[in-house]
Amino acid sequence: NAGVTQTPKFQVLKTGQSMTLQCAQDMNHEYMSWYRQDPGMGLRLIHYSVGAGITDQGEVPNGYNVSRSTTEDFPLRLLSAAPSQTSVYFCASSCLRDRYGYTFGSGTRLTVV
Amino acid sequence: AQTVTQSQPEMSVQEAETVTLSCTYDTSENNYYLFWYKQPPSRQMILVIRQEAYKQQNATENRFSVNFQKAAKSFSLKISDSQLGDTAMYFCAFIRGTSYGKLTFGQGTILTVHP
Numbered sequence: 195n196a197g198v199t200q201t202p203k204f205q206v207l208k209t210g211q212s213m214t215l216q217c218a219q220d221m222n223h224e225y226m227s228w229y230r231q232d233p234g235m236g237l238r239l240i241h242y243s244v245g246a247g248i249t250d251q252g253e254v255p256n257g258y259n260v261s262r263s264t265t266e267d268f269p270l271r272l273l274s275a276a277p278s279q280t281s282v283y284f285c286a287s288s289c290l291r292d293r294y295g296y297t298f299g300s301g302t303r304l305t306v307v
Numbered sequence: 308a309q310t311v312t313q314s315q316p317e318m319s320v321q322e323a324e325t326v327t328l329s330c331t332y333d334t335s336e337n338n339y340y341l342f343w344y345k346q347p348p349s350r351q352m353i354l355v356i357r358q359e360a361y362k363q364q365n366a367t368e369n370r371f372s373v374n375f376q377k378a379a380k381s382f383s384l385k386i387s388d389s390q391l392g393d394t395a396m397y398f399c400a401f402i403r404g405t406s407y408g409k410l411t412f413g414q415g416t417i418l419t420v421h422p
Binding site: 224225226227234236237239243244252282284286287293295296298301 | 351
């Protein structure tokens with residue numbers, strides 16, 4: 195099925211560990227974004243990309259890295275996990291023809307202990 | 308910077324009744340879009356309705372409609388004939404017309420529909 199696929203769905207990390215959250219879309223969408231969802235704060239933008247090779251920071255980028263080597267993939271890297279990064283992470287994509295029609299992945303629940 | 312405020316952390320309604328969720332936003336832009344997203348317990352983000360700021364007519368989607376007051380910067384969601392499946396977290400979101408992939412979300416409102 196066409197859409198945005200996020201893996202893993204759940205993850206527990208120890209403080210200081212690194213990991214990559216995967217996001218892939220098969221709709222040839224130009225725009226991709228990462229958000230984190232925390233109680234009482236809604237979703238906040240971490241990083242976004244307007245095309246392969248182009249990324250930029252959002253509202254809360256510290257502690258996260260991204261790259262966009264292909265149109266399909268937009269991985270989010272946690273360099274050294276901290277308990278403050280415990281959250282639910284969403285990847286979203288949209289296309290130039292309907293740039294405001296976002297498709298969201300099903301999310302990754304990350305716990306850092 | 309744009310801000311979106313949902314002042315109702317929780318709301319409840321009886322099945323078949325009508326409920327209105329509030330959202331206000333702050334922007335100096337003239338070209339923007341507003342959205343309501345539904346997030347059921349499955350965690351999936353589902354677009355409920357969207358409104359282009361340049362359109363004066365309020366958007367409607369079946370039982371869902373909005374009251375868009377541009378001057379007051381208000382964007383409320385009305386759910387008519389509430390159903391048990393409407394129980395979810397609802398997020399109001401904003402994006403500038405020149406931004407791509409940069410949604411700004413409100414804090415969310417948990418809606419519970421009681422039988």
